[in-house]
Amino acid sequence: MPKRKNTFSSWRRGLAQRVVHAGWAWAQRTGSVTAEHPGRYRFGAMGTGTRLAFPLGTVFGEPWIHLGAHCVIGEQVTLTAGLMPDLDLGPDPILRIGDGVVLGRGSHVIADTTVTIGSDCYFGPYVYVTSTNHSYDDPHEPIGKQWPRMEPVEIGPGCWIGTGAVVLPGARIGRNVVVAAGAVVRGAVPDHAVVAGAPARVVRRWTPADGWQPPLRTPQPVPIPEGVTPEQLCALSGLDEEAAARLAELDEEAAAGLAELEPGS
Structure with missing residues (x-):
C-alpha cells in the first residue's frame, strides 16, 4: 500500500523554503557593500554604482584599494592589499x-x-590574480618560511579573463586581451591577443594590417536591422514590460540628445 503523503508536513516545508529564500534575498540586498552603504569597509575610493555582493570573501587593506564606478564584484570575491591586515602601506593605492x-x-x-585592472575588464568565476609568489631558493628551508617574491601586475582595459585563469606576479596583459579558461599567465601579453594554456601562449592576435590571425571561425555578429524598436527587441529577448518601458525611455532620450546636436536646433 503506498505511503500516504503528509500534506501538513509538505505545507510546512514549502512555507519554510519561502521564508528561507526571502530571508536570504533580504540578507543579500542588505549585506551588499556600496559607496552609500559601505558598512565596516573603508575603501580608499569607491565609485558611483559599484557594488560588492554579499557574502564577501576576505577583504583587508581597504584604504589602499581603489574601486572605480559601476563595478560589479561577485559573491565570495577576495580583495586584499598588503601581506596581512593592519599594515601601513604608504600614501599610494596598492590595488586599483x-x-x-x-x-x-x-x-x-x-x-x-x-x-592594476583597467576599465571594462570582465572576469569569469574563480579567477586568481596575485602579485606574490613563494620562493624556494634555500633547499633546506621550508618553502612556506622563505620570503616571497613580489612583482607588480597590470591588466589592460577591456580584457576578458576566463573561468579559473591564474595571473602570476609580473604579468603585463595588454588591451582587449582574451585569457582562456584555466590559462596561467606570466610575462607580457600584447594588445588584442588571445592566450591559452599553462603557461599561456598567444594563439590568436589582431593587427590593423592583417586582422585576426588565425582567422576567426565564428561568424560575424549580425547587426540589429534599422527600424527595430526597443519593444520588438524586448519581445525577442523575453524582457518584461518594465524593462521594455525603460529601454523606450532611453531611446527617446538618445533621440532628444541627437536632436540637440543637429545644426540650428
Whole structure:
C-alpha cells in the first residue's frame, strides 16, 4: 500500500523554503557593500554604482584599494592589499580597479604590491590574480618560511579573463586581451591577443594590417536591422514590460540628445 503523503508536513516545508529564500534575498540586498552603504569597509575610493555582493570573501587593506564606478564584484570575491591586515602601506593605492569592471564569483585579487585592472575588464568565476609568489631558493628551508617574491601586475582595459585563469606576479596583459579558461599567465601579453594554456601562449592576435590571425571561425555578429524598436527587441529577448518601458525611455532620450546636436536646433 503506498505511503500516504503528509500534506501538513509538505505545507510546512514549502512555507519554510519561502521564508528561507526571502530571508536570504533580504540578507543579500542588505549585506551588499556600496559607496552609500559601505558598512565596516573603508575603501580608499569607491565609485558611483559599484557594488560588492554579499557574502564577501576576505577583504583587508581597504584604504589602499581603489574601486572605480559601476563595478560589479561577485559573491565570495577576495580583495586584499598588503601581506596581512593592519599594515601601513604608504600614501599610494596598492590595488586599483577601473570603471565598469566585473569580477566573477569566488575570484581572488591579491595585491601585496601594486595590481592594476583597467576599465571594462570582465572576469569569469574563480579567477586568481596575485602579485606574490613563494620562493624556494634555500633547499633546506621550508618553502612556506622563505620570503616571497613580489612583482607588480597590470591588466589592460577591456580584457576578458576566463573561468579559473591564474595571473602570476609580473604579468603585463595588454588591451582587449582574451585569457582562456584555466590559462596561467606570466610575462607580457600584447594588445588584442588571445592566450591559452599553462603557461599561456598567444594563439590568436589582431593587427590593423592583417586582422585576426588565425582567422576567426565564428561568424560575424549580425547587426540589429534599422527600424527595430526597443519593444520588438524586448519581445525577442523575453524582457518584461518594465524593462521594455525603460529601454523606450532611453531611446527617446538618445533621440532628444541627437536632436540637440543637429545644426540650428
